[in-house]
Amino acid sequence: MSLIEHVTSLAALPGGRLPAGALGLARLSLLDWMACGIAGMDEPVATKLRAFAESEGTKGVSSVIGGGAASARMAALVNGAASHALDYDDTHFAHVGHLSVGIYPAALAVAEEIDTSAEAMVQAFLVGAETAIRIGMVLGRSHYNQGFHQTATAGAFGATVAAARLYRLGEQEMRNAIGLCATRASGLKSQFGTMGKPYNAGLAASNGVECARLAALGLTSADDGLMGLQGFIPTHTQAAEFDGGRGLPSLDDFLFEDNKYKLHACCHGTHAMIEALLEANALQGCGLDDIAAFTLHTNPRWLRVCDLKEPRTGLEVKFSYNWLAGMTIRGDRTGDDRVYRDALADDAMLADFARKVRVVGDDALTDMEARGAVTLKDGSEISIYHDLAARIPQTVLAGKLQAKAEAVIGEKGAALWGRFVDLPGKRACNLGQELRREP
Amino acid sequence: MSLIEHVTSLAALPGGRLPAGALGLARLSLLDWMACGIAGMDEPVATKLRAFAESEGTKGVSSVIGGGAASARMAALVNGAASHALDYDDTHFAHVGHLSVGIYPAALAVAEEIDTSAEAMVQAFLVGAETAIRIGMVLGRSHYNQGFHQTATAGAFGATVAAARLYRLGEQEMRNAIGLCATRASGLKSQFGTMGKPYNAGLAASNGVECARLAALGLTSADDGLMGLQGFIPTHTQAAEFDGGRGLPSLDDFLFEDNKYKLHACCHGTHAMIEALLEANALQGCGLDDIAAFTLHTNPRWLRVCDLKEPRTGLEVKFSYNWLAGMTIRGDRTGDDRVYRDALADDAMLADFARKVRVVGDDALTDMEARGAVTLKDGSEISIYHDLAARIPQTVLAGKLQAKAEAVIGEKGAALWGRFVDLPGKRACNLGQELRREP
Numbered sequence: 001m002s003l004i005e006h007v008t009s010l011a012a013l014p015g016g017r018l019p020a021g022a023l024g025l026a027r028l029s030l031l032d033w034m035a036c037g038i039a040g041m042d043e044p045v046a047t048k049l050r051a052f053a054e055s056e057g058t059k060g061v062s063s064v065i066g067g068g069a070a071s072a073r074m075a076a077l078v079n080g081a082a083s084h085a086l087d088y089d090d091t092h093f094a095h096v097g098h099l100s101v102g103i104y105p106a107a108l109a110v111a112e113e114i115d116t117s118a119e120a121m122v123q124a125f126l127v128g129a130e131t132a133i134r135i136g137m138v139l140g141r142s143h144y145n146q147g148f149h150q151t152a153t154a155g156a157f158g159a160t161v162a163a164a165r166l167y168r169l170g171e172q173e174m175r176n177a178i179g180l181c182a183t184r185a186s187g188l189k190s191q192f193g194t195m196g197k198p199y200n201a202g203l204a205a206s207n208g209v210e211c212a213r214l215a216a217l218g219l220t221s222a223d224d225g226l227m228g229l230q231g232f233i234p235t236h237t238q239a240a241e242f243d244g245g246r247g248l249p250s251l252d253d254f255l256f257e258d259n260k261y262k263l264h265a266c267c268h269g270t271h272a273m274i275e276a277l278l279e280a281n282a283l284q285g286c287g288l289d290d291i292a293a294f295t296l297h298t299n300p301r302w303l304r305v306c307d308l309k310e311p312r313t314g315l316e317v318k319f320s321y322n323w324l325a326g327m328t329i330r331g332d333r334t335g336d337d338r339v340y341r342d343a344l345a346d347d348a349m350l351a352d353f354a355r356k357v358r359v360v361g362d363d364a365l366t367d368m369e370a371r372g373a374v375t376l377k378d379g380s381e382i383s384i385y386h387d388l389a390a391r392i393p394q395t396v397l398a399g400k401l402q403a404k405a406e407a408v409i410g411e412k413g414a415a416l417w418g419r420f421v422d423l424p425g426k427r428a429c430n431l432g433q434e435l436r437r438e439p
Numbered sequence: 440m441s442l443i444e445h446v447t448s449l450a451a452l453p454g455g456r457l458p459a460g461a462l463g464l465a466r467l468s469l470l471d472w473m474a475c476g477i478a479g480m481d482e483p484v485a486t487k488l489r490a491f492a493e494s495e496g497t498k499g500v501s502s503v504i505g506g507g508a509a510s511a512r513m514a515a516l517v518n519g520a521a522s523h524a525l526d527y528d529d530t531h532f533a534h535v536g537h538l539s540v541g542i543y544p545a546a547l548a549v550a551e552e553i554d555t556s557a558e559a560m561v562q563a564f565l566v567g568a569e570t571a572i573r574i575g576m577v578l579g580r581s582h583y584n585q586g587f588h589q590t591a592t593a594g595a596f597g598a599t600v601a602a603a604r605l606y607r608l609g610e611q612e613m614r615n616a617i618g619l620c621a622t623r624a625s626g627l628k629s630q631f632g633t634m635g636k637p638y639n640a641g642l643a644a645s646n647g648v649e650c651a652r653l654a655a656l657g658l659t660s661a662d663d664g665l666m667g668l669q670g671f672i673p674t675h676t677q678a679a680e681f682d683g684g685r686g687l688p689s690l691d692d693f694l695f696e697d698n699k700y701k702l703h704a705c706c707h708g709t710h711a712m713i714e715a716l717l718e719a720n721a722l723q724g725c726g727l728d729d730i731a732a733f734t735l736h737t738n739p740r741w742l743r744v745c746d747l748k749e750p751r752t753g754l755e756v757k758f759s760y761n762w763l764a765g766m767t768i769r770g771d772r773t774g775d776d777r778v779y780r781d782a783l784a785d786d787a788m789l790a791d792f793a794r795k796v797r798v799v800g801d802d803a804l805t806d807m808e809a810r811g812a813v814t815l816k817d818g819s820e821i822s823i824y825h826d827l828a829a830r831i832p833q834t835v836l837a838g839k840l841q842a843k844a845e846a847v848i849g850e851k852g853a854a855l856w857g858r859f860v861d862l863p864g865k866r867a868c869n870l871g872q873e874l875r876r877e878p
Contacts, residue, residue: 232627234586
């Protein structure tokens, strides 16, 4: 089956055929995404994009995070950027990127526009996310290493499919929507460290709404915008993987079930280490002073990402194994974004502990694993290990995500979970209402 | 000088430093672009994009071709697509693409929004067009051959600079605008033959307005979005030309002066042949029956573009040397888009003449040249030759473009030229008013 057939089959799966496990996870993603969005609503990029929305003055049919309402396309742009502003949202490692921030804003904005149920919106998201994962996998590492940002590029196709499903496009229109997205999708990693990064998430979402809407209006486009001649994939990667899509796993299993959630407000590359340290019973009650040395093994790709030896700011601490190891052992609330103040970089106790930490690149580990050894001053050694790939039972995950929501947005987080942990009977616009600024 | 410095210097050139010849040509481009837009206003892609604008319901500050008013970004999108719908607009061969349709919609929309003079708008367009040409040249043939559409990609940077100049961005904001455009610009050639092609022109224009506007609002981005690490150019071409921009010609001469105008409503690859046939005095008064054979030499790249031997529709006739040669000698009005009806493909006289035509690929010719020999039945031979690269005096060109405008939009074309051949004293909104649908 060609990639375009694979994607159109996926897009057309009836709700009843969507795997229950994946759907359950999509519901947890929704609440986690909303909490990240609400937490990010006053970040500069969110404020500026709301000013842009204000100046365009669109017809208000979809909710804007921290604002009122705007057109679906505009709401998708603002909400994508606002929810990715803190970089605390989910990650899918095989897709190589963030799914919720590019796709939920599109699904929610269109679902509010057409006034449908929250459940139909979640289903559209799930199908879009699964599309984005698979296109991201075909684009592969070569695409990412060349400088493209799958969150934005593959994400736009996911957002397009999610929006198109809600607009109930037929097969030909769906192909046109995907073909339009092929000429519309964009996004570079060179934006990292600037407002351009969260903007990229907004681009995925708004491109998806635009392409689906234009296809619904009858715009035509390339018949196979994915692997066709001069389609998106051959023009944007030097080495398409999975035999250009023909070698993708079947649609019986949804790869979305491997979506991963940030439970710590720092670089995802440090999370396996943090979890490994938290899990080590022998470390309970240990102080930083009890430890003589800590050696960490991690996949070499992370050494260029989150191995800052002497962080200078709170933001840089988020990318420092040395600092985060000390914080974790000391019991700091690594899940609370407000903990990462600039003063943390000057914390003498952490600076002292950092000198005991050695980080080793190790090809035997995947980029979701961490392995290490803590040597205590009494000479004993404690081995630690964690693999983020191991799935957490959804009930356990729900508890952790709810605690995260409460950590980042307080009361509002608890209320959100209380209200929407059960979706049946809810409308998309009930969800949207939660994102608006309270009067 | 690095490319980003080259572009920011260009963007900041004071009006008085812009070459008079290039400015004069930009004024002619404006009227030609407006005529193409008005001629295309009822094409399906224009109608559908107006419906999209309608559904978004933006604040009306900029004129929409064939409609009322919308936000600057939305007007740019619709007007880019509408003006490229007939593919009768200008081409810059070194840039490899169409300048006016991607950049004038952005310049005009922003100029109306801020209510400035027509002259300031033309200057912003010129600076944007010169930017797009130079970025297109650095992206080079490799970018085009890989499947990208310079009209959309390099065009977006041109539109960004034009809009940013009108918004009076400072140097850092200008860099941010260009950096945002690096992550926003897109456009594939696989859209050719579908509504996706004119949509690409709209993308260039609306991306330009969006990126300039967001930079004005303070959005940050990659410092060097062009040749910087994972910037637009290294990620979008395998062989950047002109030493990555350092080898570009100086800014003393504007390459825009080589912009070329379609005077025939068919593929630009056939125009050198048509002009060569029209110029041959010895062919005046010759009928198709007087001719025994016609051999045409053309650059080989055109053989894959406009050498359809048996066109089946009026659209296909536009890509057929054989048919167009007969039409030209017969005296058909090749400049009138309405001539290309489907019945023309069944014209027995043209079909008969087509059998006498032989087209030869010839590497000795550039893609702007045509050479040929017409053999009459009396045995005599007439040599023909034309090079589109030869510049036409602007007074002569003005006459031809005015005639073209009258051919495609009749009275309205004459009125447009009469009213706006002199721009001083005119506001951008006077121009915009001409594009709206008459009440």
